[in-house]
Amino acid sequence: MKILILLINLLILPNILLEQAQANTMQGLQTSFAPIVQKVAPAVANISTQKVVQRQMSPFANDPFFQMFFGNTVPGITQDKVERSLGSGVIVRPDGLFITNYHVVQGADKVTVSLADKREFEAVMIDGDQQLDLAIMQLDTRGEKLPYASFGDSDKLQVGDIVLAIGNPFGVGQSVSMGIVSALGRSNVTGSDMGDFIQTDAAINPGNSGGALVNAQGEIIGINSAIFTRSGGSNGIGFAIPANAVRTITESVISTGEVQRGWFGASGQNITQLLANKLDLKTPEGVLINEIANNSPAANAGLKVGDILLAFNNVDIANVKALKSRVATTPLGEMVPIKVSRTGKTISLKVKLVSPPKRSNKDRLTLEGQHPLNGYVVEQLSPALAQELGRPFNAQGVVVIKAARSAVRMQPGDIIEQINKHKINTIQDVKAALKDIRNNGWNFVYSRGNRVYRMVIR
Numbered sequence: 542m543k544i545l546i547l548l549i550n551l552l553i554l555p556n557i558l559l560e561q562a563q564a565n566t567m568q569g570l571q572t573s574f575a576p577i578v579q580k581v582a583p584a585v586a587n588i589s590t591q592k593v594v595q596r597q598m599s600p601f602a603n604d605p606f607f608q609m610f611f612g613n614t615v616p617g618i619t620q621d622k623v624e625r626s627l628g629s630g631v632i633v634r635p636d637g638l639f640i641t642n643y644h645v646v647q648g649a650d651k652v653t654v655s656l657a658d659k660r661e662f663e664a665v666m667i668d669g670d671q672q673l674d675l676a677i678m679q680l681d682t683r684g685e686k687l688p689y690a691s692f693g694d695s696d697k698l699q700v701g702d703i704v705l706a707i708g709n710p711f712g713v714g715q716s717v718s719m720g721i722v723s724a725l726g727r728s729n730v731t732g733s734d735m736g737d738f739i740q741t742d743a744a745i746n747p748g749n750s751g752g753a754l755v756n757a758q759g760e761i762i763g764i765n766s767a768i769f770t771r772s773g774g775s776n777g778i779g780f781a782i783p784a785n786a787v788r789t790i791t792e793s794v795i796s797t798g799e800v801q802r803g804w805f806g807a808s809g810q811n812i813t814q815l816l817a818n819k820l821d822l823k824t825p826e827g828v829l830i831n832e833i834a835n836n837s838p839a840a841n842a843g844l845k846v847g848d849i850l851l852a853f854n855n856v857d858i859a860n861v862k863a864l865k866s867r868v869a870t871t872p873l874g875e876m877v878p879i880k881v882s883r884t885g886k887t888i889s890l891k892v893k894l895v896s897p898p899k900r901s902n903k904d905r906l907t908l909e910g911q912h913p914l915n916g917y918v919v920e921q922l923s924p925a926l927a928q929e930l931g932r933p934f935n936a937q938g939v940v941v942i943k944a945a946r947s948a949v950r951m952q953p954g955d956i957i958e959q960i961n962k963h964k965i966n967t968i969q970d971v972k973a974a975l976k977d978i979r980n981n982g983w984n985f986v987y988s989r990g991n992r993v994y995r996m997v998i999r
Contacts, residue, residue, distance in 0.1 A: 574705060578717050580759040583657050583688035585752055587709040588628040588641060588664075590649035629708035629752030630654065630678070631761060632689045633791070637662065637680030640787060641751030642766055643669045646676050654680055656687070657715055668794045673782060673869070674766050676751075677794045690753060693760025695783035696856055698722055698739065706743040706765055706779065708752025718744035720777075727780060728862040737866035738780040739763045745779030754781040761787075786870035793872070803894030805868045806837020806924075806934065807844055811860045820849070821885065827851045828864050830881075834924050834934035842892035844881065851887070852880035868894065898925040905942065906968050912975045913983055913998055916945030919957065921968050930954060937966045941987075948998050949985050958993065959986035 630641030639654065646652050652664040662680040669676045680687070702722045710716055720743030727738040741754060745768050754763035763781030793801040809828040817825040828850045833840050844850075850858055853867045854877040871877060876893045904921035908914045920926060922938045930940065938956045951957070957965045961984050963974035982999040 574717075574719065574757075577705065577755065577757065577759040578707070581690045581705075581753060581755050581761075582707055582715060582717070584632045584690040585657070585707045585715065586630050586632060586639070587655045587712075587715065588630050588645055588751065589653045589655065590628070590646055590651065627709060627712040627748050628750045629748065629765070631751070631753045631764065632680070632687050633692070633761070635686040635689050637682040637685075637687055638689075638791070638795070639664055639678040639680050640764060640791065641676050641678065642764065643671050643674045643676045645751045646678070647671075652678065668798070668800055670790050670800045673786065673790060675764070675782065675787060675790055677791055690755075690759075690761050692784045692788045693756050693758065693762045695739065695762045695785045698725060698756075698762055698783075700724060703757050704741055704743055704762065705755045706741065706745050706749060706752060707755060708745070708749035708765060710744075710746035710748045712748050720744070723778070726859055726863055728860070737783055737786065737863055737870075738766070739783055741779050741781060742777045743779060744777070749779075760784075763787075783870075786866070789870045789872055801873060801896060802869045803871050803873050804837070804897040805839050805864075805892070805894060806834035807839035807850075808832045808934070809850065809861060809864075812849065822849070822882075826857070826859050827882070828858055828861055832933055832935075837924075837934070838892050838894050842879065842890045844879075844890065844892075845883065847883070848888075849882040850879060851882055852878075854878065897928070898923060900925045904968070906971075908971070908975065910975060912978070913947050913949045913985075914945075914951075914971075914975065915947075917941060917947070917951070918943035919968060919971060922956070932956075939965055939968055939971050949983075949996050951985070951987055951996075952989065955987045955989050957985070957987050960984070 628641060628645035630639050630645070632639055646666065654662050654664050662682060664678040664680050667677045667679055700722050704720060704722055706718045706720070708716065720741050722739060723742050724740040727740045739754065739762070743754070745765050749765050752765045753761050754765055756762045762784045764787050765779060765781045767780045768778065790800055793799075807830050809830040809832070812820075812822065812825045812827050812829055814825045816829065830844060830846055830848045830850060833844060833846060850864065852858055853864060854871055856867060858864050858867065871894055873894050873896060876891050879890050879892055881888050881890060900920070900923060904923055906919055908917045908919060918941075919939050920942045922932065922936055922940055924934050926940060927934055927936050938958070941951050941953055941955045941957065944952055957971060959965055960971065960974035961977060963970060963977065965971055965974065982997060985996045985998075987994055
C-alpha cells in the first residue's frame with residue numbers, strides 16, 4: 542500500500558510542480574507598464590519644425606505651354622511659404638543632448654521641442670548621420686537640467702521581448718504602444734547599406750519617427766525610424782535603429798564634433814545555399830572575404846582572402862549588410878574580437894578599427910597644355926576613392942574627377958587606362974604620356990563601370 546501511494550505521488554508531483562511554476566510565472570508578468578512609462582516618457586519630446594520655401598504665384602505656373610519653355614520655373618511672382626512637420630525625439634543627457642531621425646529635421650530652419658510637461662526649447666543641430674537616419678541635436682535649456690533616458694544594450698535583445706514605442710503619432714500628442722520584437726537584423730529599411738534594424742509590431746505611425754523604443758527595464762533599445770505601410774498608418778511592421786549603433790554615433794559626434802565611422806578594409810559576398818554546399822557549411826550564413834586592403838585593420842588582424850567571417854564583436858554576422866552595419870557602429874580604436882572559418886577550422890582574431898582613408902589634394906591634378914585633356918581634373922586612385930567608386934581596394938589607376946569640353950568625351954568617374962601606347966597607373970604616367978605629342982593623333986583607352994572605351998582623335 543505504501544509503495545502504491547509513493548508511486549501515485551511520484552506521478553502527481555511533477556504536474557503539481559509544473560502548475561506552481563506556471564502560476565509563479567504568471568504572477569511574475571507585469572500587469573502594468575505605468576512605472577516604465579513614467580520613467581521614460583518625460584524624456585521623450587514632440588518636435589515641430591519649420592522650413593521656408595518659395596512658391597510660384599504666377600498665373601501661368603501650371604500652364605503646359607509656358608512649362609514647355611520654362612519648365613517648373615515660369616517667370617512671375619514668388620511667395621514664401623512656411624512648411625511645418627511633426628516628429629519625436631529623446632533627451633539622452635540632462636544638459637539637453639537630443640536624438641531624433643535625420644529625416645524629421647532635415648532642411649528645417651527652426652526646430653521646437655516640446656516636453657511632456659509642456660515646456661518648450663529651441664534645438665540646434667550638432668551633426669547628422671543621413672545614412673543611419675540619425676540627428677544629434679542640442680536643446681537650449683538655459684541651464685536647466687532636463688529629464689533624460691538611458692541606453693540599454695540592444696545586442697541583448699531577443700525576438701519575443703516586450704517593447705514599448707513612445708512618440709507623437711499623427712501629432713495628437715505623446716502616446717505609448719506595446720508590442721514585441723518581431724525580428725532582428727533587418728535590412729533594406731531606409732535605403733541605406735545598414736542591415737541591423739530592429740523590427741517590432743508595436744504600433745508606430747507617422748509622427749513616431751525619432752521616438753523611443755523601450756525595453757521592460759525602461760531603457761532605450763532603439764530609435765523608431767520607419768514603418769512598412771500601404772495605407773499610411775501602422776500595419777504592425779515598424780523598424781528602429783539599435784541603441785548600440787545610436788550610442789556609438791552619438792559618442793563620436795560629442796567627442797570629435799563629427800560622425801566617425803570605422804574602417805575594416807575587407808569586403809566580401811553573401812553565403813548562398815549553393816556556396817554553402819560547396820564550402821561544406823551547415824547553414825548559408827556569414828561573409829566570404831574576397832578582398833582585403835593593404836595595411837588595413839583587416840589585414841593587420843590576420844584576415845585572409847577565402848576566410849568566412851562568422852562573427853564581429855561577439856555578434857553573429859548573417860550577411861554583408863550586417864557586417865557593414867557592425868563596422869560602421871563599432872567605436873574606433875577598440876580591439877574587438879572576430880570569428881572566422883578557415884579551411885574548416887574556426888579561428889578567433891582581434892581587430893582594431895581606424896578612421897577610413899581620406900582622399901588627398903596631393904593626389905589630384907588639373908591637366909593643362911596643348912592636348913585633348915586640357916582642363917580635365919584627375920586623381921590618383923586611392924583606397925578612399927576606390928571605396929567611393931566601388932572599385933577594388935588595391936586597384937591602381939587615374940580617375941577623371943572633372944571633365945572639360947573635349948572630343949575625348951570622358952566623364953567623371955571614368956578611369957584612364959591608356960594614352961597612346963603609355964599604360965596609365967599613376968598621375969606621373971599621365972603627365973609623361975601627354976608630353977609625348979604624336980603627329981598621327983591621340984589614342985585614349987578608358988573604362989566606365991565594366992565597359993572599356995577607345996577614342997581616337999586625329
